Amino acid sequence: MRVILESKVRKKPNIPIEAEAIIPRNFLKGTDLLVYEGNKERTLSELFWIFVEGTAVSPENIEVVLKGDTSRIKRVGEYMDTGSILISGDIGMHCGNFMSGGTIEILGNADAWLGREMRGGTILCRGNAGHYCATGYRGEKKGMQGGRVEVFGSAGDFCAEYLAGGEVHVHGSVGDFPGVEMRGGQLIIDGDATRPCANMKDGTCVILGRVHEMIPTFEKVERRVIPEWNITADVYRGDIANRGKGTLMVKTAGSE
Amino acid sequence: MNEILVKNACVIDPIRGINGDIMDIAIRDGRIVESVSDRAEIIDAHRCLTLPGGIDSHTHVCGTKVNFGRYMSPEDMRAGRTRRHGRMHVTSGYYVPTTFGNSYRYSAMGYTTLLEGAMAPLEARHTHEEFTATPHQDMLANTLFDGNWAVMDAVREKNIPKTAAIVGWTLNAVKGYAIKLTNPGGTEAWGWGEDLTSIHEKVPHFEVTPSEIITTMIRANELLRLPHSVHLHCNNLGKPGNYQTTLDTFDLVPDLNPDRQTLYATHVQFHAYGGGTWRNICSKAEDITRSINSKPQIVMDMGQIMFCRTMTMTADGPMEFNLHCLHHNKWSNHDVELETGSGIIPVTYSKKSAVNCIMWAIGLELALLTKNPWQCLLETDNPNGAPFVKYPEVIGLLMSKRYRDEECATLHADTERRTSLFALEREMDWHDIAVMTRAGQAKALGIVNQGKGHLGAGAEADIAIYPIRTDSVDPAREYRKVVEGFQKTRFTIKRGRVVSRDGEIIVDGANATFWTNALIPEDIRVDNDPEFIRRFQEFYTVRMSNYPVQDLYLPRGRRVDTEAFS
Amino acid sequence: MIINDVVCPFCGCLCDDLELEVEGDRILRVQNGCSLSEATFMNDTRLPAPIRRTASGWEEIPYADAIKETADILRDSDRPLLYGWSSTHGETQSVGVHIAERIGAVIDNTSTVCHGPSILAIQEVGHPGCTLGQVKNRADVIIYWGCNPIEAHPRHMSRYTTFATGFFVPDAQRERTIIVVDTRRNDSGGIADEFVQIEPGGDYAVLSALRAIVRGKESIIPKKVAGIAKEQLIRIAGICTNAKFGAIFFGLGLTMSRGKYKNVRNAIELTDELNRHTKFVISPMRGHGNVYGSNEVFTWMTGYPFAVDFARGIAFYNPGETTAVDILRRGECDAALIVASDPGAHFPRAAAEHLAKIPTVLIDPHVNATTALSRIQIPCTAAGIDAAGTAYRMDGVPIRLRKVIDRGYPDDAEILKKIYDRLNGELGP
Amino acid sequence: MNCILNTGRSVSQGVSVEHKGSEEYRSVASACLLNTVDMLVLGIEDGARVRISSPAGQVVLTARSSDGVARGEIFMTIGPYANHIISSETHGTGMPDFKNQKVDVEATDEPVLSVGELMEEIGGMRYDH
Numbered sequence A: 001m002r003v004i005l006e007s008k009v010r011k012k013p014n015i016p017i018e019a020e021a022i023i024p025r026n027f028l029k030g031t032d033l034l035v036y037e038g039n040k041e042r043t044l045s046e047l048f049w050i051f052v053e054g055t056a057v058s059p060e061n062i063e064v065v066l067k068g069d070t071s072r073i074k075r076v077g078e079y080m081d082t083g084s085i086l087i088s089g090d091i092g093m094h095c096g097n098f099m100s101g102g103t104i105e106i107l108g109n110a111d112a113w114l115g116r117e118m119r120g121g122t123i124l125c126r127g128n129a130g131h132y133c134a135t136g137y138r139g140e141k142k143g144m145q146g147g148r149v150e151v152f153g154s155a156g157d158f159c160a161e162y163l164a165g166g167e168v169h170v171h172g173s174v175g176d177f178p179g180v181e182m183r184g185g186q187l188i189i190d191g192d193a194t195r196p197c198a199n200m201k202d203g204t205c206v207i208l209g210r211v212h213e214m215i216p217t218f219e220k221v222e223r224r225v226i227p228e229w230n231i232t233a234d235v236y237r238g239d240i241a242n243r244g245k246g247t248l249m250v251k252t253a254g255s256e
Numbered sequence B: 001m002n003e004i005l006v007k008n009a010c011v012i013d014p015i016r017g018i019n020g021d022i023m024d025i026a027i028r029d030g031r032i033v034e035s036v037s038d039r040a041e042i043i044d045a046h047r048c049l050t051l052p053g054g055i056d057s058h059t060h061v062c063g064t065k066v067n068f069g070r071y072m073s074p075e076d077m078r079a080g081r082t083r084r085h086g087r088m089h090v091t092s093g094y095y096v097p098t099t100f101g102n103s104y105r106y107s108a109m110g111y112t113t114l115l116e117g118a119m120a121p122l123e124a125r126h127t128h129e130e131f132t133a134t135p136h137q138d139m140l141a142n143t144l145f146d147g148n149w150a151v152m153d154a155v156r157e158k159n160i161p162k163t164a165a166i167v168g169w170t171l172n173a174v175k176g177y178a179i180k181l182t183n184p185g186g187t188e189a190w191g192w193g194e195d196l197t198s199i200h201e202k203v204p205h206f207e208v209t210p211s212e213i214i215t216t217m218i219r220a221n222e223l224l225r226l227p228h229s230v231h232l233h234c235n236n237l238g239k240p241g242n243y244q245t246t247l248d249t250f251d252l253v254p255d256l257n258p259d260r261q262t263l264y265a266t267h268v269q270f271h272a273y274g275g276g277t278w279r280n281i282c283s284k285a286e287d288i289t290r291s292i293n294s295k296p297q298i299v300m301d302m303g304q305i306m307f308c309r310t311m312t313m314t315a316d317g318p319m320e321f322n323l324h325c326l327h328h329n330k331w332s333n334h335d336v337e338l339e340t341g342s343g344i345i346p347v348t349y350s351k352k353s354a355v356n357c358i359m360w361a362i363g364l365e366l367a368l369l370t371k372n373p374w375q376c377l378l379e380t381d382n383p384n385g386a387p388f389v390k391y392p393e394v395i396g397l398l399m400s401k402r403y404r405d406e407e408c409a410t411l412h413a414d415t416e417r418r419t420s421l422f423a424l425e426r427e428m429d430w431h432d433i434a435v436m437t438r439a440g441q442a443k444a445l446g447i448v449n450q451g452k453g454h455l456g457a458g459a460e461a462d463i464a465i466y467p468i469r470t471d472s473v474d475p476a477r478e479y480r481k482v483v484e485g486f487q488k489t490r491f492t493i494k495r496g497r498v499v500s501r502d503g504e505i506i507v508d509g510a511n512a513t514f515w516t517n518a519l520i521p522e523d524i525r526v527d528n529d530p531e532f533i534r535r536f537q538e539f540y541t542v543r544m545s546n547y548p549v550q551d552l553y554l555p556r557g558r559r560v561d562t563e564a565f566s
Numbered sequence C: 001m002i003i004n005d006v007v008c009p010f011c012g013c014l015c016d017d018l019e020l021e022v023e024g025d026r027i028l029r030v031q032n033g034c035s036l037s038e039a040t041f042m043n044d045t046r047l048p049a050p051i052r053r054t055a056s057g058w059e060e061i062p063y064a065d066a067i068k069e070t071a072d073i074l075r076d077s078d079r080p081l082l083y084g085w086s087s088t089h090g091e092t093q094s095v096g097v098h099i100a101e102r103i104g105a106v107i108d109n110t111s112t113v114c115h116g117p118s119i120l121a122i123q124e125v126g127h128p129g130c131t132l133g134q135v136k137n138r139a140d141v142i143i144y145w146g147c148n149p150i151e152a153h154p155r156h157m158s159r160y161t162t163f164a165t166g167f168f169v170p171d172a173q174r175e176r177t178i179i180v181v182d183t184r185r186n187d188s189g190g191i192a193d194e195f196v197q198i199e200p201g202g203d204y205a206v207l208s209a210l211r212a213i214v215r216g217k218e219s220i221i222p223k224k225v226a227g228i229a230k231e232q233l234i235r236i237a238g239i240c241t242n243a244k245f246g247a248i249f250f251g252l253g254l255t256m257s258r259g260k261y262k263n264v265r266n267a268i269e270l271t272d273e274l275n276r277h278t279k280f281v282i283s284p285m286r287g288h289g290n291v292y293g294s295n296e297v298f299t300w301m302t303g304y305p306f307a308v309d310f311a312r313g314i315a316f317y318n319p320g321e322t323t324a325v326d327i328l329r330r331g332e333c334d335a336a337l338i339v340a341s342d343p344g345a346h347f348p349r350a351a352a353e354h355l356a357k358i359p360t361v362l363i364d365p366h367v368n369a370t371t372a373l374s375r376i377q378i379p380c381t382a383a384g385i386d387a388a389g390t391a392y393r394m395d396g397v398p399i400r401l402r403k404v405i406d407r408g409y410p411d412d413a414e415i416l417k418k419i420y421d422r423l424n425g426e427l428g429p
Numbered sequence D: 001m002n003c004i005l006n007t008g009r010s011v012s013q014g015v016s017v018e019h020k021g022s023e024e025y026r027s028v029a030s031a032c033l034l035n036t037v038d039m040l041v042l043g044i045e046d047g048a049r050v051r052i053s054s055p056a057g058q059v060v061l062t063a064r065s066s067d068g069v070a071r072g073e074i075f076m077t078i079g080p081y082a083n084h085i086i087s088s089e090t091h092g093t094g095m096p097d098f099k100n101q102k103v104d105v106e107a108t109d110e111p112v113l114s115v116g117e118l119m120e121e122i123g124g125m126r127y128d129h
Helices: A024-029 B064-071 B099-108 B121-132 B149-156 B160-174 B186-192 B210-223 B243-251 B285-293 B317-327 B354-369 B388-399 B401-408 B430-445 B479-487 B530-539 C035-042 C063-075 C090-103 C116-125 C132-138 C187-191 C203-214 C230-241 C261-274 C291-302 C324-329 C349-357 C369-373 C412-427 D011-015 D023-029 D036-042 D115-121
Strands: A002-007 A034-037 A040-043 A048-053 A063-067 A084-087 A103-106 A122-125 A148-151 A167-170 A183-189 A202-207 A219-226 A231-238 A246-251 B003-013 B018-028 B031-033 B041-044 B049-052 B054-059 B111-119 B138-144 B178-182 B230-233 B263-265 B298-301 B309-314 B332-335 B343-348 B463-465 B491-494 B497-501 B513-518 B557-562 C002-006 C018-023 C026-031 C051-053 C058-060 C080-084 C106-109 C128-130 C141-145 C177-182 C194-197 C245-250 C279-284 C335-339 C360-363 C376-378 C389-392 C398-401 D002-008 D031-034 D049-054 D057-065 D073-077 D101-108
Touching (some): A024 A063, B003 B430, B003 B463, B018 B430, B064 B121, B064 C116, B064 C291, B099 B111, B099 B388, B099 B491, B099 C291, B111 B121, B111 B430, B121 B138, B121 B160, B149 B530, B160 B178, B160 B513, B186 B317, B186 B332, B210 B243, B243 B285, B285 B354, B317 B343, B388 B430, B388 B479, C026 C035, C035 D011, C051 C063, C080 C090, C090 C335, C090 C389, C090 C412, C106 C291, C106 C324, C116 C261, C128 C132, C128 C261, C132 C245, C132 C279, C141 C230, C261 C279, C349 C369, C369 D115, D023 D031, D023 D073, D023 D115, D031 D036
Parallel strands (some): A002 A063, A103 A122, A148 A167, A167 A183, A202 A246, B003 B041, B003 B049, B138 B178, B138 B513, B230 B263, B263 B298, B332 C128, B513 B557, C080 C106, C080 C335, C128 C279, C141 C177, C141 C245, C335 C360, D002 D073, D031 D057
Antiparallel strands (some): B049 B463, B463 B491, B491 B497, C051 C376, C389 C398, D002 D101, D031 D073, D049 D057
16 A cells, blocks of 8 residues: 655745654554644644555555655654655654664655664665764663664764664765764764764774764774775774774775 | 531541541541531542552652752653643653652652652752642651761760751751751762761761761750651662661660651661672661661661662762762762762663662561561652652552562562562551551651641541552452552542542642741850851852742741750 | 842852942942943843834833733744743743743753753763862862853852862962863963863863873873873873862853764763762853753753753653754744843844744843844843842852842743733633 | 854953943954954954855954964854854754854955844844833
């Protein structure tokens, strides 16, 4: 079954919509769902043109497609456990919060907190991701714990903060402090990064581009060939300031 | 005139010796009376368990340290969120809820009076501000004196009247209710990053020992004729082998007051550890309760822990730092100049941890091994051992051996060997629970005369009606019904108004704050003592005139005058 | 008339030893205060009456009209923003939170552009701190990091640190070592025993390096970190570990520079590390007189110190999303109520610009930059001058601000209560 | 000339902060502290006017030389002038880059606007009293 939600033109287009109801499983019982626009409760049909194609007996066979201006819609795919969501444009904050299964694909850009506290499943972002991509919540000890986030463009600051499990792969560059407070999982950055892995406890980070402002409390262990990546990399251990045992691998210039 | 008649109540009122009688309770204008007119609103209790309003004699719900616990825990705030509806404000938080969250949840459980366990005098205004935002319970504040410079100087001079005068002035200034000593002397040592490890070790610079502070304060307390006794958090909290310190401390306590205990020892579970390291820690609840059973002058509370994520917060700064070094989680510390300290860290009590399982067992052992329930009161040192919403489970455990056995089967294998809990058969009855959750507290806090903890004519009409039929529920077998029953009253009546019905708050609160005012002879009043004033102005960072809490911070202040020195 | 022990409401020091001479509704003289304090009491020019912006200019309107119109604006809003709260007392803050809860607003206070990042850091690692008297009486090492007390908190050094006589530090100037860390050599740096000039944005690296050195891992530290020689770092770490009682005070140099809360977190973790060797504490130099009070009140009422979003009925908090600058920058809010602050002057252009596009109401005693961006301004009392109430000092000590004169203005709490009552009446239970 | 803008509090800013219409406040808040060498490079003297631009906007200020400011850096007190060129990007933290805004500095003859005029530039209306 395919559910197509096309956003309607709104009088106040800047007011955020909170739509955690938009997960495949919820459409098994129909499209009578509630979302919020600012402090007002709205039905899904007040904000979207809804088209349903085919039927489904189980949620894994449901695909939700979002079209139109969806850049201010928050929390799409929150607690999603199966099925798929395809977003044809940009998506608002907190897409895929707490997601445990299924796939979200975003053809445009994703705003901040993409895949926050994710536990499983896959998020593919074809454009850029905002700040705090694949991270956690304020004050919480663990960020993303499982699953995979792949960003084909670049990501903002604090990418994979508190990463505790799963894999985050950014094909472009990232901003300041990627992998800060990391304690597990794997972070791969094809492009450049600034101050990577500050204060990390554990986990692995691979950077194929250039590193700006390396944190001074990482200890260089060795330079070796990394077969999985087919590169020669400097391997660091850290963050020593934080009694960390994480691994940071930075491709050496010119190695392929 | 506002009248209510509660009909067909199954009343347990230990202070008046009533145990399960079916009776009516008449209420007029906030107090219990002999009878009411036929215009009274009728509440039919349908023979359900009806008790005086619950009293928590040691909880942390308001003030600097509690609020800092909230401030640093946005992750907890998303655990207990409710929306504004009807009379209820928004609430957030599970183990450190907002003030309204605390108040509503206590009220739903039938609690109508709370003693905030630790108020630093310098920050008392904050505590009182939060009291007014905890509107459904009458409040009392334990006032911290454990590292008070003026007190330690007077103790060193062995001057009991002067000690009493300092305490009396301070309680009056900060609108406090009772004397609290938290790790006496240790909090001052913590000002230098140190701690005291025995009650006979001297406080740096001040040259007094915890034992001297405790004994002098006990005498000063009685000289002031304060309604409550000294309220003590013993030295060496949470350290393996600390039971000896606790026993030594208990041995210091004379029997000075015919109406109540001479010492209230709080959260004793945390002070009843044998062994010497975390690896060989074991229960010494039998030793502790042997001492308590022979000393009617001491009342303690359990300090029960429950398995959950929670927050520890105490004036005991050094203890919190040691705990932090063990847990490597976030740590806050807040020393208060010339007075005390405090620390906060989050913890998770887990059944996988042998230490945690032993702690859990010790709390229950203490209650079950104390012969007289008036001497061991039920609490969790909220939120240190667990948030107070766990009280119904604690009640269930005390009333049912079967429930304990089921829990014990899920614990770390070492628990049985290192505690005596598995062998204890005792099952407490409804009356015991009524004592341990209200009557005992009222007596220990000295507020029976204020109309608390009983349902006799003249008492404040604070009443909890639980959806429990004691004639049909067997707590030993149907402990789940007991737990559920104590989680949510049918009605909670506070000062003659139904404030909570089936867990829903239906009116705005209008609590009162009790504080003590000891009348001290002019010639020894410290606010007349130039040396006291000089040192205050020189070493505090607020002026003495800006220190006292103005009356307007207690919109419904209830002053308890005492004939000190008489 | 002379009034003693008056509390200055200007900055987070809340000095409570001022002597004021007043006559009727005028303050004639301020003694003991700094120049900021003197200006606060002496140059107190007020907006005389409520004003409303019209197409042609400003007109005075009665309080009742201003209150009704404000309530209407808030009631009709789908995403109202309530901002400010730091230069007033606790009762006003508390009514503000009730209004926010009632109408599903976002409520934020000025810590958002001040020590909000410090709060985020504390929420990650906690806060080993103390009251200021503890520092005054004990500290033999004082570090000012990224702050300039001489300019921003002029009496901080004389009341609590460098020049303050303490019980265990009777000869303060000789017995205390002062370290100043900053990107530029300011006046506070001139007083220091050790001045550490960091390259802009280099605080985080320096703090990490110090933590490693304190842990005994100095061998991994490069020769220079953010412009500072390794030898100086080792010397500073030595001063710290040998202290009997050390205190770090930090300011906007950490919270506003690159990395924001991560800088503060690193400073807190350095403090934590030092506590394994000696006694060390750390404290933010809070700016506005009662900004800490707004954090306290928000926290006990909502669970969060700032940036609270009630849009969904429950309280939600996520700085970066629910903070005032972000909400304005994204053009989210469709109405704003500003109380006791001046975002027009203190928010970046794009954020301030949005205030002019939506109905904005300002409740503040003074004409400020936000006045020009508002639709309505309602003048009120100034806490600590003609209104009494609670304020929280930068270290959490609650102090009662006094009312020293009466100038005939209504208290902002009173104005807000009327707005709240109106909203309650119209919105029902 | 490319510089990094740093902002902070000052006593004189604090003293006049509740009088934003005043000449005193204008002169404090619109002062731009530059390193002496940088001023030489720009070919300006103390008291001359500079236009500072960033992606967020531009503003004309009065240049003041200061030894405490490093080369390539400019310092202003917090307030509406500085904010006229500071980006509202907060990096997901709520806090703008008040301490490290990249700006371009050039000499100009244009006048320094009043606070009221600045506010009118962003859609406000001055209130004169």
